[in-house]
Amino acid sequence: xxKLAIVPAYNEEGAIGGVVDEIRAFDPEFDVVVIDDASSxxxxxxxxxxxxxxVRLPFNLGIGGAVQTxxxxxxDGDYDIVARIDGDGQHDPAQLSALLPVVLGEQADVCVxxxxxxxDGYRSSGVRRIGIRILARTVSLLTGQRLTDTTSGxxxxxxRAIALFAQDYPHDYPEVExxxxxxxxxxxxxxxxxxxxxxxxxxxxxxxxxxxYYMAKVLxxxxxxxxxxxxTPVQGG
Amino acid sequence: MIAGQTPLKVSxxxxxxxxxxxxxxxxxxxxxxxxxxYALLWVLTGVVLLVLSAWRGGLNTIAGWVGxxxxxxxxLFAVALLxxxxxxxxxxxxxxxxxxxxxxxxxxxxxxxxxxxxxxxxEAEQEHAPAEAAAPASPAR
Numbered sequence: 001x002x003k004l005a006i007v008p009a010y011n012e013e014g015a016i017g018g019v020v021d022e023i024r025a026f027d028p029e030f031d032v033v034v035i036d037d038a039s040s041x042x043x044x045x046x047x048x049x050x051x052x053x054x055v056r057l058p059f060n061l062g063i064g065g066a067v068q069t070x071x072x073x074x075x076d077g078d079y080d081i082v083a084r085i086d087g088d089g090q091h092d093p094a095q096l097s098a099l100l101p102v103v104l105g106e107q108a109d110v111c112v113x114x115x116x117x118x119x120d121g122y123r124s125s126g127v128r129r130i131g132i133r134i135l136a137r138t139v140s141l142l143t144g145q146r147l148t149d150t151t152s153g154x155x156x157x158x159x160r161a162i163a164l165f166a167q168d169y170p171h172d173y174p175e176v177e178x179x180x181x182x183x184x185x186x187x188x189x190x191x192x193x194x195x196x197x198x199x200x201x202x203x204x205x206x207x208x209x210x211x212x213y214y215m216a217k218v219l220x221x222x223x224x225x226x227x228x229x230x231x232t233p234v235q236g237g
Numbered sequence: 238m239i240a241g242q243t244p245l246k247v248s249x250x251x252x253x254x255x256x257x258x259x260x261x262x263x264x265x266x267x268x269x270x271x272x273x274x275y276a277l278l279w280v281l282t283g284v285v286l287l288v289l290s291a292w293r294g295g296l297n298t299i300a301g302w303v304g305x306x307x308x309x310x311x312x313l314f315a316v317a318l319l320x321x322x323x324x325x326x327x328x329x330x331x332x333x334x335x336x337x338x339x340x341x342x343x344x345x346x347x348x349x350x351x352x353x354x355x356x357x358x359x360e361a362e363q364e365h366a367p368a369e370a371a372a373p374a375s376p377a378r
Contacts, residue, residue, distance in 0.1 A: 058341050059338050171273075171274065220273050221266075224263060224266045224267050228267055
């Protein structure tokens with residue numbers, strides 16, 4: 001079974017090395033591919049030094065485009081399992097142990113690590129937290145499944161989900177739309193409680209004003225998305 | 238000073254036009270011909286025009302505020318024009334970004350090609366030589 005860890009990173013030269021090491025420490029069988037989203041610092045070099053494969057994007061595509069690059073890499077490389085872990089160190093690779101069994105045991109095609117589905121609390125700025133809640137409610141309503149954290153990028157996916165996302169993946173704040181896509185393609189989505197760490201380096205790229213913009217955009221995308229009749233055809237799932 | 242009134246027919250026609258705009262935008266997004274990122278401004282335009290068209294009292298009041306006393310629907314034109322300008326300006330920024338990215342892509346591809354041809358020099362020469370001999374008159378190469 002081929003396993004790949006996709007690590008999107010933008011200006012994370014301070015944190016990326018540790019993330020790569022931790023993934024290796026959790027399970028040496030994971031291949032690690034770091035998608036450097038046109039960082040202006042030495043993220044790519046730092047990742048390569050720890051033995052990760054590095055894909056450098058020619059210009060900044062944003063999180064959705066970066067992550068999809070990873071899914072394409074996984075699809076082309078015939079990987080069976082993908083773990084998505086942010087490059088800033090807020091996801092603890094050791095907690096993959098909570099997500100992996102759900103997908104390996106065929107209980108779900110995508111398992112999302114949720115900050116709010118139990119475990120201990122997660123501190124986040126006010127506006128952002130409200131935004132996360134509103135999006136979670138909307139997606140729960142649209143999918144008919146109770147989801148608590150639709151903005152979490154800490155995920156494990158199987159081949160079916162890899163094939164879908166390699167072909168079609170949303171852009172900014174992709175996880176919300178992706179949850180709806182998973183539902184529309186009749187794949188199974190599950191959540192597992194995890195705790196996330198405070199960012200080690202750098203600052204979150206999302207400010208309050210941008211949160212509002214993104215939320216309007218994502219809500220528009222999600223709602224219009226529900227009216228799409230034909231699902232994206234998936235090859236070789 | 239008596240404020241002007243919006244004729245009912247104008248209100249109905251403008252409302253229909255706004256609904257049509259919103260419907261077209263919706264269908265474009267649904268069929269994936271318009272990205273949400275670029276649709277947001279259009280949706281905003283449609284909603285604002287719809288509200289001002291359908292809500293005659295509101296349009297009359299706003300017309301009063303900005304000193305349009307004889308014909309309140311003129312405000313509708315002004316607002317529509319403002320939004321069209323905003324959309325155009327937005328497109329200019331998008332276009333600038335795209336052309337910057339296009340330059341970067343072209344440079345990256347050219348550098349990659351150069352590196353590839355350097356790495357596989359002997360094969361490359363064998364492949365290129367007969368192709369050039371076969372088409373000696375192609376001027377653009």
